Amino acid sequence: MKNREILELEVNGHRRQTAARPYDVLLDVLRDGLDLTGTKRGCDMGTCGCCTVLMDGKPVLSCLTLAGQCEGKAITTIEGLKDGAHLHPLQKCFADAGGSQCGFCTPGFLMTCTALLEKNQEPSDGEIREAISGNMCRCTGYVKIIEAIQQSAEVLRARKAGNEGQADV
Amino acid sequence: MLLPRFELHRPSSVDEALTIAARHAGDCDFIAGGTDLLQNYKNRLNPRGHVVSLLGIDALQELSPTRIGALTTLARIEESETMRRELPILVEAASKVASPLVRQTATLGGNLLVETRCYYFNQSEFWRRSKGYCLKAEGDVCLVVPQKETCYAAFSGDMAPALMALGASARLKSLDGERIVKLTEFYEGDGIKRYVLRPGELVQGVELPPSATSLRGAYRKLRLRDTFDYPELGLAVTLGMEGEKIRELHVCAAAMETVPLCFDDLTGSLHGQPLSDSLIQLLGERIVKRVKPVKNTALSPNYRRKMVMVYLRRMLEQLATAGN
Numbered sequence: 001m002k003n004r005e006i007l008e009l010e011v012n013g014h015r016r017q018t019a020a021r022p023y024d025v026l027l028d029v030l031r032d033g034l035d036l037t038g039t040k041r042g043c044d045m046g047t048c049g050c051c052t053v054l055m056d057g058k059p060v061l062s063c064l065t066l067a068g069q070c071e072g073k074a075i076t077t078i079e080g081l082k083d084g085a086h087l088h089p090l091q092k093c094f095a096d097a098g099g100s101q102c103g104f105c106t107p108g109f110l111m112t113c114t115a116l117l118e119k120n121q122e123p124s125d126g127e128i129r130e131a132i133s134g135n136m137c138r139c140t141g142y143v144k145i146i147e148a149i150q151q152s153a154e155v156l157r158a159r160k161a162g163n164e165g166q167a168d169v
Numbered sequence: 170m171l172l173p174r175f176e177l178h179r180p181s182s183v184d185e186a187l188t189i190a191a192r193h194a195g196d197c198d199f200i201a202g203g204t205d206l207l208q209n210y211k212n213r214l215n216p217r218g219h220v221v222s223l224l225g226i227d228a229l230q231e232l233s234p235t236r237i238g239a240l241t242t243l244a245r246i247e248e249s250e251t252m253r254r255e256l257p258i259l260v261e262a263a264s265k266v267a268s269p270l271v272r273q274t275a276t277l278g279g280n281l282l283v284e285t286r287c288y289y290f291n292q293s294e295f296w297r298r299s300k301g302y303c304l305k306a307e308g309d310v311c312l313v314v315p316q317k318e319t320c321y322a323a324f325s326g327d328m329a330p331a332l333m334a335l336g337a338s339a340r341l342k343s344l345d346g347e348r349i350v351k352l353t354e355f356y357e358g359d360g361i362k363r364y365v366l367r368p369g370e371l372v373q374g375v376e377l378p379p380s381a382t383s384l385r386g387a388y389r390k391l392r393l394r395d396t397f398d399y400p401e402l403g404l405a406v407t408l409g410m411e412g413e414k415i416r417e418l419h420v421c422a423a424a425m426e427t428v429p430l431c432f433d434d435l436t437g438s439l440h441g442q443p444l445s446d447s448l449i450q451l452l453g454e455r456i457v458k459r460v461k462p463v464k465n466t467a468l469s470p471n472y473r474r475k476m477v478m479v480y481l482r483r484m485l486e487q488l489a490t491a492g493n
Contacts, residue, residue, distance in 0.1 A: 064208065133397070
């Protein structure tokens with residue numbers, strides 16, 4: 001049985017190397033191998049969504065993804081969401097709207113919602129509910145979470161319109 | 170939670186995957202999305218020493234109304250405009266599997282082969298050790314129906330009944346060659362055996378008859394929550410009408426027994442008849458009488474059986490109206 005092997009992953013835009021066992025899931029490699037502890041371990045069974053990261057732009061459950069199956073994929077974790085010193089609009093709106101209470105589920109929600117807003121800049125409340133139906137908030141603050149996502153969608157739309165306006169000039 | 174130790178193999182072709190599986194016969198599992206397998210491994214449910222990842226095999230990714238590769242993710246089926254237009258029942262079934270996060274990596278092949286489920290099986294190692302192991306993992310007696318021969322774990326996939334109702338077949342491959350098996354004949358046996366797949370054989374995908382797109386179809390799922398849960402009942406109905414009369418009618422069900430059920434022997438005799446309230450009632454009564462769920466999921470067997478009638482009526486009324 002082979003033990004640890006060097007695994008090369010692209011995480012938050014950087015090539016990273018770490019030693020991993022064949023039976024390590026991505027969550028363990030991110031948290032223990034790369035010190036990216038923003039990704040949380042909740043149920044560890046794919047039910048709660050706390051461990052969500054983006055893989056090639058799509059939200060996936062890192063607790064049910066073998067690290068060895070991630071080579072060649074671009075991984076984005078919560079640590080890669082902000083732009084330099086600036087929070088991502090989703091992060092700021094979650095803070096402003098009170099979408100984060102104890103905060104444990106928040107990284108998972110933010111990654112799921114990043115993928116949602118990338119695909120759909122004007123989601124209805126129903127579309128948001130469907131998109132986050134795999135993420136659980138045990139503080140049950142879903143109303144504020146949905147408000148935060150709507151606010152963030154508005155900010156992103158305004159930003160896009162501003163950029164397009166500037167481009168026109 | 171650490172997974173049990175295994176060696177991970179990453180072949181790039183079906184033949185390579187089959188060769189590796191043959192080399193480790195009896196101690197090997199295939200893995201695609203892993204959303205079912207890794208959960209079970211974490212619970213120490215029948216883990217193997219070798220796991221063969223299929224994700225590097227591009228040939229199993231196809232998606233069209235007549236052929237769907239085993240590695241096609243459920244999210245891709247759900248988001249496909251072509252599938253939404255041609256085979257909406259498959260989009261409906263895919264969109265009801267687990268949660269959107271699970272569907273990003275869960276594959277069609279994985280859902281067809283999803284491990285059968287039982288209240289006494291899908292538990293942690295600690296829970297099972299305390300209660301006593303069951304026939305399906307490490308024990309020698311069924312804890313639902315106490316005897317030593319038959320496992321009663323329920324088939325809990327959503328795609329199989331929908332595909333069966335469309336007349337789909339599974340494309341299987343082993344080192345001995347390829348074979349095509351109708352999905353209605355693919356599933357057989359108890360909660361442990363559950364299909365005719367031979368050791369070391371791989372499901373490459375499914376193929377559908379071109380006529381499937383002419384059927385109206387619907388899939389309904391009974392579960393505790395509107396997200397994530399496995400089916401307590403999954404009912405698929407497809408209907409083809411010729412004027413006011415039934416040209417073709419198929420009803421298939423998941424989560425009632427150890428394999429998905431197809432009731433073509435009951436619906437076949439209804440072809441040529443008008444779709445009336447009394448016909449729906451009669452068919453529903455016959456199906457309810459036929460199915461034999463046991464007390465191994467969250468809802469009572471009696472309630473699950475009764476819901477077959479409720480869903481069948483609603484779905485046939487919906488499909489009849491959809492055509493007008």
